[in-house]
Amino acid sequence: MKRDDLLFSIINKEYERQTSGVELIASENFVSEEVMQAAGSVLTNKYAEGYPGRRYYGGCQVIDEAEQLAIDRLKQIFSAAWVNVQPHAGAQANMAVFMTCLNPGDKFLGLNLAHGGHLSHGSPVNFSGLVYQALAYNVGEQSGEVDYEQLQEVALKEHPKLIVAGASAYSREWDYARIRQIADEIGAIFMVDMAHPAGLIAAGxxxxxxxxxxxxxxxxxxxxxxxxxxxxxxGEDFENPWGKTTPKGEIKMMSALLDSAVFPGIQGGPLEHIIAAKAIAFHEALQPEYIAYQTQVKKNAAVMAQALVDKGYKIVSGGTDNHLMLVDLRTKFPDLTGKQAEQALVKADITTNKNMVPFDSRSPFQTSGLRFGTPAITTRGAKENLMGDIVELIDTVLSNADNDAIIKSVAQKVNTIMRDYPLFAW
Ligand SMILES: Cc1ncc(COP(=O)(O)O)c(C=O)c1O
Known part of the structure; x- marks a missing residue:
């Protein structure tokens, strides 16, 4: 069959875009060649509905080995008692938990989307907000940090069945113990979506x-x-108390309920090539170099945040404890929207995303903020010394957002810098 040159040329163009630019999207990273090899392997051919040792298809004996490896390694990384590695994406993992813990119409409490929360934590256009009654807690207007008092107030008043912590644009460590205490007070289940900081948590x-x-x-x-x-x-302690009696009178433990929610509840056949690639990434996360990598991610974020502050930018909450920061552009550029800023930076081959800031005066389509993160650039080998240079380039672009000649010269500098940071050096 004739090779699909058109599609491969598109992949090559994307490879060029990724290698030549500065990637600052906080939710992105660059996987290793081994992870890509597994993701592009023959494992994509196999149907394996069910779980290792109990499948609905024949010929799963090899697939079982790969999925079991992913399970064992993930348990080891986070000291977990039980895991499910099949959710196709983060939203599906959350959906499976909601299906297990809530009935349609039940109340749950998550971080306000406009204050850093995620779509799947109660957006009115997402299943979480459509099927369930989503309540929200906020960050403080001055502090930019989670307002635990307000969280407690809403929890005690509304008695949600589930409280969700975790965010897409929140740069501070969480007081999980405090939320657990509130959850216990009202008999709610406490779920943490650690999608963003998982790597930093894995590294301790x-x-x-x-x-x-x-x-x-x-x-x-x-x-x-x-x-x-x-x-x-x-975790260790949370399996047995949450067992439920099914309509047939069986007692089902939380792990069994979650397994059933993922398959057959919301998904069909698992993506075994991706599960194998997860197993490789988990192996990488257990190596000593991984701690050095995550330490550098955190250091780079702290240095970048400080460099932005030094240039007169406002960082929501004043800084970062993790890999990301949320910049409120209104302090330095009151007339520049997040959308315009994102577009100008993309022209300079600096990729980031516009983001609502807490108490934003603009719509989610315009926004007053930008979110920056360091996981991807750190995988390329960037150290603290590059962060100041990147901030300098960002500032030049944002100060000249309408000047294509200046933006073009920044793009050239970006491309030259990134030549020294190969994509597959590690
Ligand atoms: C906190 C959080 N949870 C869940 C998700 C959803 O992940 P996915 O895009 O894989 O569905 C995201 C994605 O950005 C996220 O930030």
Missing amino acids: LLKNPLRYAHIVTSTTHKTLRGPRGGVILL
Whole structure:
């Protein structure tokens, strides 16, 4: 058959875009060649509905080995008692938890989307907001940090069945113990979605939410640096108390309920090529170099945040404890929207995303903020010394957002710099 040159030329163009630019999208990373090899392997050919040792298809004996490896390694990384590695993405992992813990119309409480929360934590256009009654807690207007008092107030007043911690644009460590206490007070299940900081947690640089939450979900493709996908985890203590009696009178443990929610509840056949790629990423996360990598991610973020502050930018909450920061552009450029800023930076081959800031005066399509993250650039080998240069280039672009000649000269500098940071050096 004739090779699909058109599609491969598109892939090559994307490869060029990724290699020549500065990637600052906080939820992205660059996976290793081995992760890509597994993701592009013959495992894509296999149907394997079910779980290792109990499948609905024949010929799963080899696939079982790969999925079991992914399970064992993920348990080891986070000291989990049980995990499910099949969710196709983070949203599916969250959906499986919601299906397990809530009935349609039930109340749950998550971080306000406009304050850093995720779509799947209660957006009115997402299943989480459509099927369930989503309540929100905020960050403080001055502090930019989660307002635990307000969280408690809403929880005590509304008695949600589930409380969700975790965010897409929140740069601070969480007080999981405090939320657990609130959840216990009202008999709610406490779930942490650690999608963003999972890699830092894996390296022991942030608190492990499995010690506090009943259920933890994550993506595998952000700081964790694996293929696109989701996972669900349970800690040691939280299996038995949450068993439910099914209509048939069987007692089902939380792990069995979650397994059933993923398959057959919301998914069909698992993506075994991606599960194998997850297993490789988990192997990488267990190597000593991984701690050095995540330490550098965190250091780079702290240095970048400080460099932005030094240039007169406002960082929501004043800084970062993790891999990302949210910049409120209104302090330095009151008339520049997040959308315009994102577009100008993309022209300079600096990729980032516009983002609502807490108490934003603009719509989600315009926004007043930009979100920056360091996982991807750190995988390319960037150290603290490059962060100041990147901020300088960002500032030049944002100060000259309408000047194509200046933006073009920044793009040339970006491309020259990135030649020294190969994509597959590690
Ligand atoms: C906190 C959080 N949870 C879940 C998700 C969803 O992940 P996915 O895009 O894989 O569905 C994201 C993605 O950005 C996220 O930030």
